[in-house]
Amino acid sequence: MKINISSQLNSPQAIVYPLLDNEELSANLVKIAGEAGLSADALQQDFKAGLKEILPLYTAQKDLQKIYLIGLGKEPKQADFIKVFRSFFYKHKKRLPLAVGIDLNASKLETSIEYIINGVCLAEYEIGVFKTDKKAEADFFSADSELTIVVPEKTVEKARTSAEIGEETAKTQIRIMSLVDAPANIKYPQKMAEYARQAGELYGFDVKVFDEKECESLGLGALVAVGKGSTENPPRFIVLEYNLSALAEKPLRKIGLVGKGVTFDTGGVSIKGSGSMSYMKSDMGGAGAVLGTIELAAKLKLPVHLIGVIPVTENCVDGNALKPSDVINTYSGKTIEVIDTDAEGRIILADGLSYIKKVYEPEVIIDLATLTGNCIAALGYNAAGLLSNNDELAEQLLATGQLSGEKLWRLPLWDDYKDMMKSDIADVKNLSSLPIAGAITAAKFLEIFIDGHSNWAHLDIAGMAFADSEYGSMKSATAYGVRLLTTWLRGL
Ligand code: BES
Ligand code: ZN
Ligand code: ZN
Numbered sequence: 001m002k003i004n005i006s007s008q009l010n011s012p013q014a015i016v017y018p019l020l021d022n023e024e025l026s027a028n029l030v031k032i033a034g035e036a037g038l039s040a041d042a043l044q045q046d047f048k049a050g051l052k053e054i055l056p057l058y059t060a061q062k063d064l065q066k067i068y069l070i071g072l073g074k075e076p077k078q079a080d081f082i083k084v085f086r087s088f089f090y091k092h093k094k095r096l097p098l099a100v101g102i103d104l105n106a107s108k109l110e111t112s113i114e115y116i117i118n119g120v121c122l123a124e125y126e127i128g129v130f131k132t133d134k135k136a137e138a139d140f141f142s143a144d145s146e147l148t149i150v151v152p153e154k155t156v157e158k159a160r161t162s163a164e165i166g167e168e169t170a171k172t173q174i175r176i177m178s179l180v181d182a183p184a185n186i187k188y189p190q191k192m193a194e195y196a197r198q199a200g201e202l203y204g205f206d207v208k209v210f211d212e213k214e215c216e217s218l219g220l221g222a223l224v225a226v227g228k229g230s231t232e233n234p235p236r237f238i239v240l241e242y243n244l245s246a247l248a249e250k251p252l253r254k255i256g257l258v259g260k261g262v263t264f265d266t267g268g269v270s271i272k273g274s275g276s277m278s279y280m281k282s283d284m285g286g287a288g289a290v291l292g293t294i295e296l297a298a299k300l301k302l303p304v305h306l307i308g309v310i311p312v313t314e315n316c317v318d319g320n321a322l323k324p325s326d327v328i329n330t331y332s333g334k335t336i337e338v339i340d341t342d343a344e345g346r347i348i349l350a351d352g353l354s355y356i357k358k359v360y361e362p363e364v365i366i367d368l369a370t371l372t373g374n375c376i377a378a379l380g381y382n383a384a385g386l387l388s389n390n391d392e393l394a395e396q397l398l399a400t401g402q403l404s405g406e407k408l409w410r411l412p413l414w415d416d417y418k419d420m421m422k423s424d425i426a427d428v429k430n431l432s433s434l435p436i437a438g439a440i441t442a443a444k445f446l447e448i449f450i451d452g453h454s455n456w457a458h459l460d461i462a463g464m465a466f467a468d469s470e471y472g473s474m475k476s477a478t479a480y481g482v483r484l485l486t487t488w489l490r491g492l
Contacts, residue, residue, distance in 0.1 A: 001124075001145045003117065003167065005160045007153040013097030014066040018084075018116070020107040021049040021074045028106045032057075036067050051076065052084055065097060072107070078115045079405020085119030090470045093123055093139040100140070101148045110151040113159045114166040118483075120147065121170030127181055127472050168299050169486065173479040175199075176292035180465060180477035184264035184281045188233035189312040192261060192284065196238045196291060196310070203298040205242035205306075212236075221329035222336065222351040223311045226344045229268055229321030230314040237351075240291070240308035242298045253492055254305040256362030257294070257485070258352040260345045260369035261287030261312035268315045268341030269323050282477060283345070285465025286368035287312060289481025296486050304489055309356045311348040315341070327426045331355050332449055337426040339433075345371045346445045347430055353449040364393060365456045367446065368481050374438025375411075376463035383407040384480065385460035387443035389450075393457050397488060406484035408459065417444050 009015065019028055026044060033040035036059045047055045053071030070088055072080065089096075102120075104110050124141040151159045179187065179195060193209040200207035212234035215224050220237055227235030238261070245252050262283035266272060272280070290308040297306055322328070326338045328347070332354035336347060349367055356365060375385040383401070386408040388394040394410055401408035420441045423429035428448055432441040443458045450456045464480040 001141050001143070001147055003163060004146060004148045005113075005156055005163055006148055006150060007156055009101040009103070009148055009150055010099075011063045012099045012101035012148060013063065014068065014100045015064065016068045016070060016088075016100065016102045017106055018070045018072055018102065018104065018109055019047075019049045020072050020076070020109075022107070024107070025049050031106070032067060032069070035064075037061070047071070049073070051080060052087070054088060068092075076112075077405060078112075078403060081112050081115035082119040082122070082405065085116050086122045087470050089120050089123030089140070093141060096140040096145070098143060098145045099148070100145070101150060103150045105150055105152060110155045110159055113149060113151065114162040117149070117163045117166030118170050121167050122173060124170075125174045125177055125471060127476050129178075165300065169296060169483065172292050172296040172299065173482050175295070176288040176479040176482055177477040179291070180282050180285050180288045180479070182281070184314070187281065187284075188263050188314060189227075189236040189261070190233065192263060192287065192310070192312045193236045193238055196240060199291060199295050200240065203295050205240055205294055205298045208239040210237040210239075219329075219331050220311070220351045220355070221331065222347045223313060225322050225326070225328040225338075226268075226315055226348050227313040229316040229318045231318060231320065233263075233314055235311065235313035237355075238308075238310040238312060240294050240310070241306070242294050243305040244301060244303050245305055248303050252303055252305045253364070254307070254360070254362045255489070256307045256309070256356040256360055256365040257290045258309045258349060258356055258365065258367035259287035259290035260284065260349055260367075260371065261310045262345060262348070263312060263314050265315045265342070265344065266317055268344060269317055269321055270341040271317060272342060279466055279475060282466040283315075283370050284312065285370045285461055285477070285480065288465070288477070288479060289368045289461070289485065292479055292482035293485040293489070296482060297489055300486070302486070302489050304492065307356060307360045307362055309352045311352045313348060315344040330449070331358075332451065334428065334448065335426040337423040337429040339429050339431040343430045343442070345369050346442050349446055350449040353446060354451060357451050357453050363455060365450060365453055366459065366485070367457075368459045368461055370462045370465050371460045372439045372442050372462055374442075375460040378411070378439055379409050379463060381463045381467055383409040384464045385439045386410045386457060387413045387440065387460070388457040389413060389447065390455045390457070393455055396491075397457055397484075400484055400488040400491065404483045404487040406464070406480055408484075411440055411443070413440065413443055413447065417441050421445050
């Protein structure tokens with residue numbers, strides 16, 4: 001599929017009209033009815049431009065075969081554009097003709113082109129990669145097709161730049177979705193490291209990978225401890241660095257990102273029930289968000305200095321595996337009493353956080369992790385939990401969440417919860433004895449390992465990394481965090 005941005009349509013076989021429910025709707029429908037040779041009254045009766053409303057019209061004309069009216073409601077947000085276009089193009093991609101136009105002039109939508117194109121391009125994603133019956137027909141995206149977006153003449157150049165950002169964002173999101181959706185037998189720590197190395201070469205950022213022995217000698221005892229249950233697929237510690245400082249006139253902001261990279265979480269010896277264990281291939285969604293954000297920042301050449309730290313491991317069961325009651329050493333020098341081996345994410349993040357703080361001293365640290373089922377119990381599947389020791393950072397991230405549609409909701413990080421993580425025998429335990437406030441106590445645990453850093457945010461994305469969508473009947477990856485963090489970085 002080729003995308004053109006133009007001020008005119010060149011005999012398309014189908015036109016898509018995204019329409020707002022505003023005072024111009026009626027006039028727009030009269031014009032479209034005229035084009036299609038239909039009754040304007042009937043059209044006005046049948047189409048109200050409600051959000052996600054779709055009306056296909058078939059014309060008797062030779063060239064223009066179909067017109068699709070897409071409702072956007074009264075005041076669609078960025079996320080609404082993305083969802084509406086992703087869903088429309090996903091559902092129709094097998095039956096769209098080769099030349100499709102989207103007319104943004106009728107409802108004056110040219111300033112939303114980035115999100116429209118992002119939604120369109122996300123519709124290319126398919127999760128059925130392991131199906132052997134390859135006769136699945138080609139679709140609009142694989143064909144030699146053309147999508148022309150019509151905008152006012154004087155906005156064409158600007159729209160082209162925005163469309164490119166929308167397209168590049170979708171390409172990265174799709175790469176991350178494929179990675180998060182990949183099953184654990186083809187996505188283990190070594191593979192994650194390979195992915196990071198290749199991404200670094202392709203998009204221009206530095207990648208260092210420490211293998212298990214190097215992790216041990218560096219003192220990353222917490223990561224190594226969780227990895228003990230996987231002798232075949234030992235852990236990796238990945239460090240990414242993207243820095244545009246050499247090209248910048250003034251010093252760039254140094255931002256540290258840490259992502260939980262558990263390629264499969266069985267729970268370890270404190271084994272999970274088998275009910276939805278298969279979803280635990282997505283327990284590296286935080287790592288995916290960090291990889292995707294750095295990849296996209298590099299593609300878009302954002303003026304920033306980014307450090308990404310990703311501890312990667314499986315959480316499996318074997319004779320050497322970590323056991324409840326074990327006490328382990330960490331990079332920070334502090335000791336952890338392991339009460340429950342299923343609370344493994346915080347253990348590996350302990351090393352990730354203290355490493356990034358000590359070695360890179362970034363001005364901001366943000367970690368993303370599919371950390372607690374308790375966060376899902378609190379917020380459901382509509383927002384990630386945000387816990388931060390810095391109100392300004394928290395406000396910025398909350399606002400970016402609203403804007404980008406990758407929403408966040410803040411939970412308290414008060415010291416009232418701190419004692420719940422006290423251990424009798426070590427510096428801290430990995431699970432509170434009380435089955436309450438689990439997302440908060442997990443963050444209180446992490447806070448110990450940022451070692452007094454005053455500008456930190458923890459994003460618990462357990463409910464957001466994997467979600468229901470048109471891609472399949474089960475949950476699949478969302479690449480949550482990539483849009484949120486790049487939108488935030490672009491605003492810095
Ligand atoms: N990876 C899970 C959290 C999770 C749960 C992510 C559901 C996505 C969906 C994490 O490692 C975990 O197992 N957390 C436990 C902690 C428990 C032992 C206190 C949980 O939340 O149940
Ligand atoms: Zn777990
Ligand atoms: Zn986990």
